[in-house]
Amino acid sequence: MEKATQIELIHELLELQHENAQFLDERWEKTGPERYLSPDLFARERERISLALPxxxxxxxxxxxxxxxxxxxxxxxxxxxxxxxxxxxxxxxxxxxxxxxxxxxxxxxxxxxxxxxxxxxxxxxxxxxxxxxxxxxxxxxxxxxxxxxxxxxxxxxxxxxxxxxxxxxxFDAQASLGGMAADIEGMMAGDHVVFETTTREIAANWKLLVEGGLEAYHFRVAHKNTIAGLFCDNLSSYRCFGRHIRSVLPRATLAGLKEEPEAAWELGRHANVLYTLFPGSQFLVQEDHFIWIQGIPVAPDRTQLRLSTMIPRAEDTAGKQAYWQRNHQLTITTLDEDFALAEGIQQGLASGANTHLNFGRFEGALARFSEFVDDAIA
Ligand code: FES
Ligand SMILES: [Fe+2]
CATH class of the missing domain: 2.102.10.10 (Rieske [2Fe-2S] iron-sulphur domain)
Known part of the structure; x- marks a missing residue:
C-alpha cells in the first residue's frame, strides 16, 4: 500500500481513537434471514456469482x-x-x-x-x-x-x-480488481509460499463467513480468550473498490504512533489489513505474513473453507517452522471461534425466531457486502 495512503488511514484511526469514537456509516441497516436460507437465492448466487465471475x-x-x-x-x-x-x-x-x-x-x-x-x-x-x-x-x-x-x-x-x-x-484479472489491484500486487503473493493449509466444512451460509471478518465489534466478546487484547476495541475502518473491500483493523499498539514522526509510520506494524475480494477470497495481511481464506459455497447452509498461512518464500527453510506453526494455530483457533458463531447464527435464523438481522453503523462493511451480492444477482 502507498505510504501516503497508510498515513491517511492511520490519521483517521488515531483521530477516532482520540475522540473515543468509531468509523460510522450514515445509518444502521436491517436485512432479512432469507438471505442466508433461501435455496432460490442460493441458486441465483451460483449462476450469477460463483459461475459468472472471475x-x-x-x-x-x-x-x-x-x-x-x-x-x-x-x-x-x-x-x-x-x-x-x-x-x-x-x-x-x-x-x-x-x-x-x-x-x-x-x-x-x-x-x-x-x-x-x-x-x-x-x-x-x-x-x-x-x-x-x-x-x-x-x-x-x-x-x-x-x-x-x-x-x-x-x-x-x-x-x-x-x-x-x-x-x-x-477476463482480465487485474481489471476485475479495479482500484484494489495496486494493493494486491503490492502484497507480492508470488514471493510467498503456502506454509500450511487447514480445511473446514462449516454448516453456515458462505456470506456469514465473509461477514464475520468485516467488523471489530465482536473482538472484545467473541475473541476474549484469543486475540481481543491485541486489538483496539471496536475500532476499524473500510474502503470499497468496486465490490472489493479493504478493512483496517488496528492493533493496540496504534496509539504509540503519536509519539513517532509521521515519516516512520508503517500501517502493517500496527494494524491487520483485510482484503475481501468479491466473491469469496480474503487476505488477512499481518506484519510478516498473510492468511488466505477461501470460501466455496456448497449449499445455502454449507460452505467449504480453506485457510492457508502464506509465508515469504525465503523463510520457508529459515528454521522458523515452530514460529509459523504457532501463528497458524492461533489463526485457526481464532477463526474456529468465528465459525462456531456462524453455525449458531445459521441455526438461529432457520428457527424463524427473528424477522431481521441488524448491521450497526460501525458494521457498515457488512451492509456494503450485502449490497454487492444483491447487485451481482440482480
Ligand atoms: S475413457 Fe471411457 S469414460 Fe473415460
Ligand atoms: Fe472474528
Missing part, C-alpha cells in the same frame, strides 16, 4: 512446475488445473470426453498425461487427446482435435491462479 482458485506456488496439477470442485463443477509443458496454467472440466467419467481423482500431483480411470482415453497436460484404446475399430473416423478437454478461462496474475467457469469471452 475468482482465485489456487496460489501459483501450488502449480510451480510444468506437469503440476490440482483438482477442485467449484459451484458443483469438477475442475482440473494443470501447468503444461510450456509453463502455462490451464483450467479444464475434470470430465472425460468419452462417457463423462471424472478424469483425475487425485487432489494434486505432477503428470504429463491424464488417463481416464474408466476406459483409458488419455490427454496430455495441455488438454490434447493423445490416446484411445482400440480406436480404429471402436471410433473410426474420430477427429482427436475435436476431443480436447473442455477448457475454461484461466489466468495467472499477481501470484494467483484465477478462473471463470462461465462460457463466453475471457
Amino acid at each position: 475468482q482465485i482458485v489456487a496460489h501459483a506456488s501450488e502449480l510451480s512446475q510444468p506437469g503440476d496439477f490440482r483438482t477442485l470442485d467449484i459451484a458443483g463443477r469438477p475442475v482440473l488445473l494443470s501447468r503444461d509443458e510450456t509453463g502455462t496454467v490451464r483450467a479444464f472440466y475434470n470430465v472425460c470426453r468419452h462417457r463423462g467419467s471424472r478424469l483425475v481423482n487425485d487432489a494434486s500431483g505432477c503428470r504429463q498425461r491424464f488417463s481416464c480411470p474408466y476406459h483409458g482415453w488419455t490427454w496430455n497436460n495441455s488438454g490434447r487427446l493423445i490416446g484411445i484404446p482400440q480406436e480404429k475399430s471402436g471410433f473410426p473416423g474420430l477427429d482427436r482435435e475435436e476431443y480436447g478437454l473442455h477448457e475454461l478461462h484461466c489466468e495467472e496474475y499477481a501470484g494467483w491462479i484465477w478462473m471463470r467457469l462461465a462460457a463466453g469471452d475471457g
Whole structure:
C-alpha cells in the first residue's frame, strides 16, 4: 500500500481513537434471514456469482512446475488445473470426453498425461487427446482435435491462479480488481509460499463467513480468550473498490504512533489489513505474513473453507517452522471461534425466531457486502 495512503488511514484511526469514537456509516441497516436460507437465492448466487465471475482458485506456488496439477470442485463443477509443458496454467472440466467419467481423482500431483480411470482415453497436460484404446475399430473416423478437454478461462496474475467457469469471452484479472489491484500486487503473493493449509466444512451460509471478518465489534466478546487484547476495541475502518473491500483493523499498539514522526509510520506494524475480494477470497495481511481464506459455497447452509498461512518464500527453510506453526494455530483457533458463531447464527435464523438481522453503523462493511451480492444477482 502507498505510504501516503497508510498515513491517511492511520490519521483517521488515531483521530477516532482520540475522540473515543468509531468509523460510522450514515445509518444502521436491517436485512432479512432469507438471505442466508433461501435455496432460490442460493441458486441465483451460483449462476450469477460463483459461475459468472472471475475468482482465485489456487496460489501459483501450488502449480510451480510444468506437469503440476490440482483438482477442485467449484459451484458443483469438477475442475482440473494443470501447468503444461510450456509453463502455462490451464483450467479444464475434470470430465472425460468419452462417457463423462471424472478424469483425475487425485487432489494434486505432477503428470504429463491424464488417463481416464474408466476406459483409458488419455490427454496430455495441455488438454490434447493423445490416446484411445482400440480406436480404429471402436471410433473410426474420430477427429482427436475435436476431443480436447473442455477448457475454461484461466489466468495467472499477481501470484494467483484465477478462473471463470462461465462460457463466453475471457477476463482480465487485474481489471476485475479495479482500484484494489495496486494493493494486491503490492502484497507480492508470488514471493510467498503456502506454509500450511487447514480445511473446514462449516454448516453456515458462505456470506456469514465473509461477514464475520468485516467488523471489530465482536473482538472484545467473541475473541476474549484469543486475540481481543491485541486489538483496539471496536475500532476499524473500510474502503470499497468496486465490490472489493479493504478493512483496517488496528492493533493496540496504534496509539504509540503519536509519539513517532509521521515519516516512520508503517500501517502493517500496527494494524491487520483485510482484503475481501468479491466473491469469496480474503487476505488477512499481518506484519510478516498473510492468511488466505477461501470460501466455496456448497449449499445455502454449507460452505467449504480453506485457510492457508502464506509465508515469504525465503523463510520457508529459515528454521522458523515452530514460529509459523504457532501463528497458524492461533489463526485457526481464532477463526474456529468465528465459525462456531456462524453455525449458531445459521441455526438461529432457520428457527424463524427473528424477522431481521441488524448491521450497526460501525458494521457498515457488512451492509456494503450485502449490497454487492444483491447487485451481482440482480
Ligand atoms: S469414460 Fe473415460 S475413457 Fe471411457
Ligand atoms: Fe472474528
